[in-house]
Amino acid sequence: MTSSKLDAKIPDGTLEQKWTKYRSTVPLVNPANKRSLEVIIVGSGLAGASAAASLAELGYKVKVFCFQDSPRRAHSIAAQGGINAAKNYQNDGDSTYRLFYDTIKGGDYRAREGNVYRLAEVSANIIDQCVAQGVPFAREYGGMLDNRSFGGTQVKRTFYAAGQTGQQLLLGAYSALQRQIGLGQVEMFTRHEMLDIVNIDGKCRGIIARDLVSGNLERHFGHAVLLCSGGYGNVFYLSTNAMGSNVTAAWKAHKKGAFFGNPCFTQIHPTCIPVSGDHQSKLTLMSESLRNDGRIWVPKRKEDAADIRSGKLNPNDLKEDDRDYFLERRYPAFGNLVPRDVASRAAKERCDAGFGVNQTGEAVYLDFAFNTKYKYGKKEATKKGIQNPTEAQLKELGQAVVKEQYGNLFDMYQQITGVNPYENPMMIYPAVHYTMGGLWVDYNLMTTVPGLYALGEANFSDHGANRLGASALMQGLADGYFVIPYTVGNYLSKEISVKPIDTNHEAFVTAENETKSRLEKLMNIKGTKSVDYFHKRLGKIMWNECGMARSTAGLTKAISDIQALRAEFWNDVRVPGDINEFNPELEKAGRVADFLELGELMCKDALDRNESCGGHFREEYQTEEGEALRDDQNYNYVAAWEQLTNGDWELHKEVLNYENIKIAQRSYK
Amino acid sequence: MSGDMNVTLKVWRQKNNNDRGRFETYPVQGVSPDMSFLEMFDVLNERLITEGKEPVAFDHDCREGICGMCSMFINGRPHGPLQGVTTCQLHMRSFKNNDTIVVEPWRAKAFPVVKDLAVNRSAFDRIMSSGGFISVNTGNAQDANSTPIGKDNADMAFAAATCIGCGACVAACKNASAMLFVSAKVSQFALLPQGQPERKQRVLNMVAQMDAEGFGSCTNTGACEAECPKGISISNIARMNRDFIGTQLSIQKG
Secondary structure (H helix, E strand, C coil): CCCCCCCCCCCCCCHHHHHHHHHHHCCCCCHHHHCCCEEEEECCCHHHHHHHHHHHHHCCEEEEECCCCCHHHCHHHHCCCCEECCCCCCCCCCCHHHHHHHHHHHCCCCCCHHHHHHHHHHHHHHHHHHHHCCCCCCECCCCCECCECCCCCCCCCEECCCCCHHHHHHHHHHHHHHHHHHCCCEEEECCEEEEEEEEECCEEEEEEEEECCCCCEEEEECCEEEECCCCCHHHHCCCCCCCCCCCHHHHHHHHCCCCEECCCCEEEEEEECCCCCCCCCCCCECCCCHHHHCEEEEECCHHHHHHHHCCCCCHHHCCHHHEECHHHHHCCCCHHHCCHHHHHHHHHHHHHHHHCCCCCCCCEEEECHHHHHHHHHHHHHHHCCCCCCCHHHHHHHHHHHHHHHHHHHHHHHHHHHCCCCCCCCEEEEEEEEEECCEECCCCCCECCCCCEEECHHHECCCCCCCCCCCCHHHHHHHHHHHHHHHHHHHHHCCCCCCCCCCCCCHHHHHHHHHHHHHHHHHHHHCCCECHHHHHHHHHHHHHHHHCCCECHHHHHHHHHHHHHHHHHHHHHECCCCCCCCCCHHHHHHHHHHHHHHHHHHHHHHHHHCCCCECCECECCCECCCCCECCCHHHHCEEEEEEECCCCCEEEEEEECCCCCCCCCCCCCC | CCCCEEEEEEEEECCCCCCCCEEEEEEEEEECCCCEHHHHHHHHHHHHHHCCCCCCCCCCCCCCCCCCCCCCEECCEECCCCCCCCHHHCEHHHCCCCCEEEEECCCCCCCCEEECCEECCHHHHHHHHHHCCCCCCCCCCCCCCCCCCCHHHHHHHHHHHCCCCCCHHHHHCCCCECHHHHHHHHHHHHCCHHHCCCHHHHHHHHHHHHHHCCCECCCCCCHHHHHCCCCCCCHHHHHHHHHHHHHHHHHHHC
């Protein structure tokens, strides 16, 4: 039974009618009233920037906050491969329903039908909007948009701009945002970090933010507050997230009443550059689009793997028959394009069994040699009329195409590893990349705190237990451009008579004082260890016990380890510098303090979910073939956690109803 | 896994914008060639913190060479010795054991120092607000394939659009000119059909804002292109100049 505290507010009607009907009947705010309604947006990535621009265009007064020096730096910028949209430009059988179906199945049947269908529905508008803004997507010679394929699908629906699609989409949204800033519709606060939300009479009415340059705390009122602050993958210390990506905004909201949905649903991305040493500060993704053309393999024989590890054998010299293309072997229907959770587990399985190919034994090959020559090289040779091309010619012709498609990724790989990926197979290993979990929201994207919304990766809503590639960009922009402009109006239409609340209101003063005393507490510990020291230790616990494989024993131990680490942090961390100045260590300390609480909740959630689904793999629950074993009887729900006043949590369940999709064992074989 | 390289850093330290600033020398031991330049700074900062000293403040975020936040002027060159690489993607294997490395912030009147190696680049955002966009509200768009765009122009627009807004062009220029940055955005839109309606006003407004921010003039030295981590071509500047002069002439005539 769904908890009485959770109402997803999914509109009535058939799946296809829900959003259309909602849009046509939702209460509106007239233009004159919009001018006096204020909206606060935290975060300037795809969700935040697109929401800010769209709401400002509608006439609302918008304030945007980001911790970076410019809104253009938000980590959406680093997304590489592409953005999905059900355009069916390729005539290969795509449709809104198919994108919806793929997303639900890819998420291992742990996402809401209503939300996901809406996402698929608006996906096509996103591409139109971005092209109109001047986003330079890749095109064919005829001038039409090109597509590539991504994991978990059998159609080509991914739009891209080389290996930097996120950059181009974000710059589009950023341009739209800067336009509104220039028009005076948006007030931008860069180098500002949100450190608390302010609730008055049961509604979210503003935030406390710290000016990161002066260190001053500021109070800001808003009729509504939108958190577009991204995911929390940095709880693992090493992840593909930016160094500054953090959970703080979402966590402060959680502590003030917003339930946290499915915190343990974490995406481990299969194709990242392997860890090289203890000094490492972050991990770098190699786009999933590379799996279009790269084939993943390890040696068939352990002796060969050992020879490769010790440098005695060059992988290029290993015969075709001696290679194990394990994804193609295990999943013939999808091959190298299985979803991320499946690909990651398969790579881990081979490495755990002793077939890893780098010195740490934790790497597999992603090899472009075959497709370079026989897919692209041959095609180019035919185009150029070269008959009977030599192997060397094929390689040269093919490499030019590969360079055009993935040049920036190959350069990045070479920079980081010192190895030329055009000549040698890439070495890759799974790494933390994305968090499907996040603040629980209803169909309106509103959290359990009225007036407080969560958009993009910060919410839990669309990806279930595993996100498909190229769907994060889609969701961020869907939420910001096409969902929130309608749903926030639904709320604000009832707020038109509310005058801006004076920020000298007691609730603002109290929240500011609490924030101030927490910062002072951090400064005054004056312990012996740096913030990074604690962050690294937390990351190790999380990766080992709440990473790719989880177990009752491991999670139980992790919870007590994290509690102990948290106590140690608050006793022994050293934050240098002053409170009233630009102090990156103080910023980090606050964020790590929040991660130390979140980590515990993630483990608790993972322990509570006695099944395997998507990115959540409990060792106790697997099929004989090692695939995730879901328990739809008992766990077909969203876990929404409420923080209690004593610091513990209470679980509320939102049962998922599948009316259109028949739940099945997920198979990519 | 620390390494066996030792380097000596001469780092610009400046408490805030009112401070005069000075160089401080720090030896750093046990550097691995696989470390990125910023990870080497992490090692230094970790040590400074445990010694009770203040760590060096510097801007960084994605550490993948795409966000444009990192901004170190290394041995007289923005983003260091390699071409086509940001500071975060520069690795210590590009240096030799016992090297002395001088690290400064971007130096330009329009980029005031925030602290140590971090500077304020909000002038770039203001230039963008003056015209770096196509005025299309959400919901206005027609079908994305209704306007075919030739691959050549699409590719050139993309090449211009890959600018990460880091400011290396300004830091490299003896005049602290922002022409490469501004012209990349002007060119991206000038090359696309969507950018045509506002083409003239855009170039005038963005150039006017660039001048108002206190960036210097362009004297065609080409240091910007040479140091740009994304290889933005100086031909964008020629394109912008053409648009700018053409627009001015047509306005004078009218």
